Amino acid sequence: MTSTPRRRGADRTEAIMRTTVELGQEIGYPKLSIEAIAARAGVGKHTIYRRWSSKGALLLDSLLSLDEPELDFSYTDDVLADLREQAHAAVELLARPPVGPLVQALIAEAQHDPQVAAELKERFINPMAGKLVKRLRTAQEQGHLSPDFDLDLAMSICSGPLYFQFLIIQEPITREYVNDFFGALFTGMSPRPAARGKAVRQDR
Amino acid sequence: MTSTPRRRGADRTEAIMRTTVELGQEIGYPKLSIEAIAARAGVGKHTIYRRWSSKGALLLDSLLSLDEPELDFSYTDDVLADLREQAHAAVELLARPPVGPLVQALIAEAQHDPQVAAELKERFINPMAGKLVKRLRTAQEQGHLSPDFDLDLAMSICSGPLYFQFLIIQEPITREYVNDFFGALFTGMSPRPAARGKAVRQDR
DNA sequence: ATGTCAACGGCACGTGCCGTACCGATAGGG
DNA sequence: CCCTATCGGTACGGCACGTGCCGTTGACAT
Known part of the structure; x- marks a missing residue:
């Protein structure tokens, strides 16, 4: 009625x-x-x-209820390309509503609500980070990644600059940035003995 | 009276x-x-x-009024050591009150207040980033850094993971982490032709 | 010494939202 | 077909917001 x-x-x-x-x-x-x-x-x-015990908890559940396309790594024999591909997809997802603003608001909440911080890490950050670590481990086993590399460290090196751009610089992340970024990571910042190619700008 | x-x-x-x-x-x-x-x-x-037009503006001025020790880079001929030293100092500063919580609160504010975001970048982030870029430029000129490297990209690669640990992981950043981190950055993630030393764990 | 004026502390206001409590209505499980 | 947990709705006290007003005060110029 x-x-x-x-x-x-x-x-x-x-x-x-x-x-x-x-x-x-x-x-x-x-x-x-x-x-x-x-x-x-x-x-x-x-x-x-x-x-829900807080606005943050509601936001997190709302975010996870969106069932956006699962971001899963490819497992070709080109780690670099797989990382780039995944990063492009993630950046694209975060670039536009509702996911981007939601994640941004959640991270802000997490700065002053430990419970939100813990849940956000457990249910959003860690799953993505876990996939990345898994991909890196495979690469390491296949000899495509420096063998004596702490994978959690590698994970935060791969993720950190993108979060930095997203949260601090707050300007759109271009495909070029992502490409250059991973190129630089794999080549290292030390100058090479001149023989090698350019350190960055090596789009695939 | x-x-x-x-x-x-x-x-x-x-x-x-x-x-x-x-x-x-x-x-x-x-x-x-x-x-x-x-x-x-x-x-x-x-x-x-x-x-002050907002709480964020007040927080920012309060932070900058603390006149903490100026963090300035050393300019030895070991860029890696200089970067590590600077990072150690920055991490130490951010690890304890009042600077750490203040910066954290400001970054949170910046996620939903564009004016705070702009001022924070201009008066806090950019000055630090600028010093880092300057140090990297010198290194590049002296041949201690890969010559075809976009310096802004290098800056965010050096800064990003530390912000990531600070904002997302929210666990204390150890000296070991910083050391391993920069070691990894300079060596690169690609496996080396076996001749070279370990990629990480190379404390100075 | 005196006058002027901007800045001040204190107070009160209306608004918005918080989190809680109570209400009568209602639908699903026994 | 009743019982009971859950529901929508409403009201509540409390807090902080941002603004307006008032009488006071102190720095500065005269």
Whole structure:
């Protein structure tokens, strides 16, 4: 009889997360208020507070509910190309709404909410980092990567500059940047004995 | 006659920034309210709003007013050692209050306040990055760095992973990490023709 | 010494959102 | 077909925001 017929719990959970993403795109995720989400979703505030302990927790679930295309590495015998390909895909995903702004807001939240920080790491950062480490391990086993390399260190070297550009510089990350970046990583910063090719600008 | 005799404008500016740092250390910079700062500093809210357009602007000025030791690069003929030394100093500075939490809070603010982001870059990030680029340029001129290397790219490669550890991983950055990190950067991730030494773990 | 004026501390206001509590309605499981 | 957990809605006290006003104060020029 009511215009919005009562739905089961799972339906509401989904509706709230969908509304969170929508409303966040309209007014910006940092400005989102629980009140506004509840009003827009046609839901009592209690129904939100019962499910999520903080705005950050809601944002994280909303992000993960987006089921964007899984980013998985290729496993060709060209690690460098595989890393570049993956990075291009990740950059593209982060470049536009809703994923980019959501991740940005979540990382900001994580700076002052340890619980959000822990969950973000566990459910978003670590899975991506894990895939990267796995890819690097394979490369190492196949002799395509320096053998005495701590893989976690390698992971943060591969990831760090991209996060730096995303969070600090906050300017669009070009394909050229990604290409040059990985080229430089593999070649190293030391000058080579002159025989070798250019250190960067070696697009594939 | 009043217990707090009137002071000149500059005095108040300084008092407010000092109170900001103090109170922030006690209750955390994200929880800081203008009201609380004004009350603690014995100052009207207007006096704060007249000087700073946002909490982020106040935090940034407060940070820069700390006149911590200037971090300047050494210019020996060992770039790698100079970079490590500088990184160690920076990590140490960021590891403990008030600088670390302040920078963290500012970067969080910068994620949803473009004005803070711009000022933070201009007055904090860029100066440090500039020194790094300058040091790298010298190294390049002296042949200690691969000659065809975009210096801005090199800068973000050197900085990124440290910010990544600081903001995302949020675990203390050890001296060993910094040492391994720069060792890896200069050696490159490609396997070497077996002749060369280990890629990492080469403490000086 | 006196006058001027901008800046000041203090206070109050309206607004927005927080997180909680209570209500009557309702739907699903026993 | 009833029972009970969950629901939407509403109201609440509390806090901080940013602004406006008021009477005071102190630096500076006269």
